[in-house]
Amino acid sequence: MATMKDVARHAGVSAATVCRVINNNVYVKPVTRERVETAMREFNYQRNVTAHAMAKRSGKTLGLLTGNLDDPFFSRMARGIEDTTRKARVQLVVCSGGHRAEQEKAGLDLLINQGCEAIVAHLPRMNEEDILRYAAHTPALVVINRYLPVIANRCVWLDNVSAAQAATNQLIQHGHRKIACITADIPIDDRTHRVEGYRKAMDIAGIPVADDWIISVPFNEHGGELAAEKLLQAGLNFTALVTFNDVMAAGIMRTFHYHQVRVPDDISLVGFDDIAWAKYLHPTLTTMHNPIEKMARRAATLALQLNAGIVGLPQHNGYCAELIPRASVKPL
Amino acid sequence: MATMKDVARHAGVSAATVCRVINNNVYVKPVTRERVETAMREFNYQRNVTAHAMAKRSGKTLGLLTGNLDDPFFSRMARGIEDTTRKARVQLVVCSGGHRAEQEKAGLDLLINQGCEAIVAHLPRMNEEDILRYAAHTPALVVINRYLPVIANRCVWLDNVSAAQAATNQLIQHGHRKIACITADIPIDDRTHRVEGYRKAMDIAGIPVADDWIISVPFNEHGGELAAEKLLQAGLNFTALVTFNDVMAAGIMRTFHYHQVRVPDDISLVGFDDIAWAKYLHPTLTTMHNPIEKMARRAATLALQLNAGIVGLPQHNGYCAELIPRASVKPL
DNA sequence: TTGTATGCGTTATCAC
């Protein structure tokens, strides 16, 4: 790889001049500029990113701490981020937190240590105190999918309460009253808020919620299957379910189908996220559209701006989910 | 961030000694080592990765050029890579090629220019000549999902011919003869080889294949829907279909379902890839399991080894797909 | 308008 020195020597100028040509803002005589540019082309000069980062004490990279790349929800998130970074021509460094506090910490440490200044992090498990410490230390850290009042302007989040409330209302409006809430089994804000939304909707409709109406399972396909088994064993005293996400709903549907429980004839179902294949399930899944790709783009842009020192007005980065009615809900 | 100098001053030694302590191979008196280590802890010293890469003229990063992060197949691939890099504690840099030659080039250039030496690239569209040029210039470039004889030891690929043949045979063995092949509409090796496997199986079974038995569409959900529409318009003269991938099969099933064509009663279907949700479709999809996650891990490991100068014996990195029988195929 | 000198944080090569 040719360096600035090579180019400089060949063009009969100093390295400083080559530098000026590259960052074409400073005064440099058109003739010399031409000479340097020719030399650069001849050598196929590419500026060494490492050295550049070294001298500027800052590199052009965005770190993404995701949950798990092999999950339709996080895939869409990653795509949104990658889209933004590719267009901005900044390097995207990825690592995953695996929904475990320790791994989230290790991942964040890795990103920071590797020189990522702009970071978009999905941190469902890390405690608030730790996040704030990281945030204080890393000014261009943006938290996605979680709301922390102290650093609200660096969060991009979904209004989970309203979303879960809307999902539940959809069932209530179709005449359902015995509605169970199938949710996650780990203590994350998403869970808390969505259960809250569910309770709120039920409360307003005057439907009392017994403790065993809330069922906690892992938020993946298998968790859904587990929940369905539990419900079946308990006699299936419900006519409808709101679920934590679509993947879980798919698991539920699979087990129900296996046991000849028909959706939506025997039981209605509302999912969450609107992942790509929600409409390929049978029946197609009524769900809450989660605008995660848009949120991801916003988060990435925000992180990049923060890192560039662009402060701007404190924006509101809260997003709303939207109900997508499909075929998994039926009037009672 | 504290530097080596800070630590050195505080410990009353030179930076060189601190360096020796960090790369704890050289002789250094236990007492001084202790002093340095204490100072490091006090300052919470972290070695600057950029400077390290600069001095060593090589960084610990692996670049991944993927197709499209928001696709179940590539998600699984990304997961395999990320898993390997996280365990090896190397940075993972991602960018996507979007199945366009130009974007693949731009992505690869970006990765190389950003200092990635070890690279795993999915390059379905780039012409062979260009790939070989890149390969010559980047000794730790590994090509995934494509076989190039000249650099076979740096390729990790699937035996697409046998896989498509097995898929087709599954249908033939169930008595089908009028079998269409729904494939991709872009000139990539996967397409060529899978069509070849289809033809081979048909040939051996003595079934002539008319040109219009091979239908080319985009290899996504929409392409599947398009193919189904085409088939329906032509009168659906087939009893079975082999498809290019599961996502496409899902699209086909959706359109068929909409038009009251029953799978597998009216028509049988075999997918390809065995993506996570193949078993959540209705009916569950019979498909070829593509061990892409394992292949991704192999590719990442290989790239890292090549970069570390580990040559090893030339290994055979060809993988085979395996038939997963589910409910979308029925005897004629 | 251009060149010189210095620094960024490490590592490596010498001396001592």
Add this chain to the structure above:
DNA sequence: GTGATAACGCATACAA
């Protein structure tokens, strides 16, 4: 065993 010192490739204040 340990400490100067010179790279690595680029950016930049200061001279000229």
